[in-house]
Amino acid sequence: MDDGYTPQAMWWSVGMTLTGHAGGRRCPQCRPDGCAQLAWAIRQREAGRPLSPVPVLLAGARP
Numbered sequence: 001m002d003d004g005y006t007p008q009a010m011w012w013s014v015g016m017t018l019t020g021h022a023g024g025r026r027c028p029q030c031r032p033d034g035c036a037q038l039a040w041a042i043r044q045r046e047a048g049r050p051l052s053p054v055p056v057l058l059a060g061a062r063p
Contacts, residue, residue, distance in 0.1 A: 010044065017041035 020027055021038050029037045 014041045014044045018045075 017027075017037055018041050021030075021035065021041075027035060027037055029035050
């Protein structure tokens with residue numbers, strides 16, 4: 001079983017997030033003022049090291 005918080009799993013998530021937003025597509029976390037999940041993926045790529053997605057996931061759960 002692959003742990004979702006391993007560096008490999010987080011890089012996979014970054015790739016899927018960026019692909020999922022390509023061409024103007026949106027996800028359930030997208031808001032008129034931006035997307036926290038997409039911002040996380042971009043920061044992950046820029047940092048070049050794994051950053052925990054937990055704060056982003058929790059923020060997306062807010063009504």
